[in-house]
Amino acid sequence: xxxxxxxxxxxPKSKVHSRAFENTYGFLTAVIPLLGFVIFGxxxxxxxxxxxxxxxxxxxxxxxLANTVFVGFAKYSKVLHDKVFWQAVGTxxxxxxxxxxxxxxxxxxxxxxxxxxxxxxxxxxxxxFIPYVCSVVASCLIWVCLLEDGGFLNQLFTKIGWTxxxxxxxxxxxxxxxxxxxxxxxxxxxxxYTAALTNTDNGTIEAAxxxxxxxWQQFWHVTFPSIMPVTFFLxxxxxxxxxxxxTRFSLVGDYYKANGSYVTMAYYLYHYMDSDMLDLGLACAAxxxxxxIVMIVTVTQFIVNRKQGDTTK
Amino acid sequence: MRVxxxxxxxxxxxxxxxxxxxxxxxxxxxxxxxxxxxxVIFPFVMMIISSxxxxxxxxxxxxxxxxxxxxxIFTSVVAIDTNTDVPYLVTGLKNTLLITVPSTLLGLxxxxxxxxxxxxxxxxxxxxxxxxxxLTMMIPGSLFFVPSFIIYSHxxxxxxxxxxxxxxxxxxxxxxxxxxxxxxxxxxDYIEAAKLDGIGHFRIFWKIVVPLxxxxxxxxxxxxFVGGYNDYLGPLxxxxxxxxxxxxxxxxxxxxxxxxxxxxxxxxxxxxxxLPTILIFLFAQKYFIKGLTNSGIK
Numbered sequence: 001x002x003x004x005x006x007x008x009x010x011x012p013k014s015k016v017h018s019r020a021f022e023n024t025y026g027f028l029t030a031v032i033p034l035l036g037f038v039i040f041g042x043x044x045x046x047x048x049x050x051x052x053x054x055x056x057x058x059x060x061x062x063x064x065l066a067n068t069v070f071v072g073f074a075k076y077s078k079v080l081h082d083k084v085f086w087q088a089v090g091t092x093x094x095x096x097x098x099x100x101x102x103x104x105x106x107x108x109x110x111x112x113x114x115x116x117x118x119x120x121x122x123x124x125x126x127x128x129f130i131p132y133v134c135s136v137v138a139s140c141l142i143w144v145c146l147l148e149d150g151g152f153l154n155q156l157f158t159k160i161g162w163t164x165x166x167x168x169x170x171x172x173x174x175x176x177x178x179x180x181x182x183x184x185x186x187x188x189x190x191x192x193y194t195a196a197l198t199n200t201d202n203g204t205i206e207a208a209x210x211x212x213x214x215x216w217q218q219f220w221h222v223t224f225p226s227i228m229p230v231t232f233f234l235x236x237x238x239x240x241x242x243x244x245x246x247t248r249f250s251l252v253g254d255y256y257k258a259n260g261s262y263v264t265m266a267y268y269l270y271h272y273m274d275s276d277m278l279d280l281g282l283a284c285a286a287x288x289x290x291x292x293i294v295m296i297v298t299v300t301q302f303i304v305n306r307k308q309g310d311t312t313k
Numbered sequence: 314m315r316v317x318x319x320x321x322x323x324x325x326x327x328x329x330x331x332x333x334x335x336x337x338x339x340x341x342x343x344x345x346x347x348x349x350x351x352x353v354i355f356p357f358v359m360m361i362i363s364s365x366x367x368x369x370x371x372x373x374x375x376x377x378x379x380x381x382x383x384x385x386i387f388t389s390v391v392a393i394d395t396n397t398d399v400p401y402l403v404t405g406l407k408n409t410l411l412i413t414v415p416s417t418l419l420g421l422x423x424x425x426x427x428x429x430x431x432x433x434x435x436x437x438x439x440x441x442x443x444x445x446x447x448l449t450m451m452i453p454g455s456l457f458f459v460p461s462f463i464i465y466s467h468x469x470x471x472x473x474x475x476x477x478x479x480x481x482x483x484x485x486x487x488x489x490x491x492x493x494x495x496x497x498x499x500x501x502d503y504i505e506a507a508k509l510d511g512i513g514h515f516r517i518f519w520k521i522v523v524p525l526x527x528x529x530x531x532x533x534x535x536x537x538f539v540g541g542y543n544d545y546l547g548p549l550x551x552x553x554x555x556x557x558x559x560x561x562x563x564x565x566x567x568x569x570x571x572x573x574x575x576x577x578x579x580x581x582x583x584x585x586x587x588l589p590t591i592l593i594f595l596f597a598q599k600y601f602i603k604g605l606t607n608s609g610i611k
Binding site: 025027029031034036037040043109115117127152155188194243265266280295298 | 346542587
């Protein structure tokens, strides 16, 4: 009754909530964050698209299109013919290995700490989450202090004959960067999986137990499918983040260190914003290529996920 | 009844093996968790030990114990902006708070009000607008940073806090998404009752929805604050004047400037810079975890 009343606006006091008013007010309120995106997101994208087809290097106004020289796909082809860029693509894709490692360790830890009878489970949960609230600058540089020439761990490893532990050794770079990524990112997976596991239906697991399913079967056929959405979420967001990562790389190494092993795709384009290599048109072109790669990978994941969902149905 | 009987039967049969199994799995759990936990905590322990050792991480076990590193942050030449005589860490902390606090609060407020509209106002095109907002989250962030830099540098906004405060104050799609989920849990009856009393949306939002979903708001606020506090890329792109450096940039600067062979002062600075976030996390742990798990991804 009350609901109907308010719908028909019979109450004179509730004129403030007329249909038309709700439509405008709701829309205007809801749209503010999108407005922010249009101003601070769409404008840059337009500028980026235009500038990626020009020989714009950084001097002069980017809006002065009358005096802009369009060079077609020249910048794109320069990026695509650059050996350093392709090495960077490889590095970025290798860096995506962080995601499955984070997910695997996150799931293992979450399964262990979700055992309610385990003493000190909250302590462990908090412990694994601490690196997640630490800044990337602090966590990377602490490890650098330990691993660089003369650092505590470096001395230790040299003593036992592991001379390859060297920030300048290209073979050491990727394992180290992946380790650092997993070290700081695993807490997020732990939290997400712990939440998912507490939400799983215990009844189904009990039923599976009675049917004689062993632990492994319980996990594989009951628990794992029920946490699939979180797995997918972690996979997609993780891959998006790791494909575009570069702060970790720029903090531990630099552009020229270890034969360019530290250069990721995002690092490559950032390099062309730097004063000595300034070429903003090229940086725009490179950022479009990077964005397209990321979007293709993301859409592929969604398609594969949809298809798998169909087959399991 | 029958299920209970079968359960008991199964329990009896497997009782002995269960006891051993449980003990064994408990031991394995502790071994695995402790081993992984040690890897996580090791660098922090080393950081604290090194920051108290003369010579830093190069001299652990050999160097003398000393608090000098913590004193050096405020006195050493490499840690002080020579133009203003203010330690980088102090300038950094001040600037970080000047940027992070307003942008987090404003952003949270805008996101929350927008989330309220999505959750509780039935306006035309609600689903379309929400879908578009979700789509914007899929656009890779690296597409923005070159052109944004171009625009800001031509508007003379580089070396101001504008690029770091204003865009964030419009809220974020992710935050709207999380908060909408929290607001939808509030019964519609409350809103309808308030509407009948002639109360406007803003007051409904402020007096009813905000108090009822305080935990969700606090958790989003904390995550936003920590994100801003730890941000490195933004200040790196837009702040080049030492007077405007944020804490993370200051930390990186102290690292590059401190002499090779002694990183005691740098590690002391790192300890100081990490204290606020780790303390906030330890005291507000449940909010952090709630903020991430209230996502509705089940």
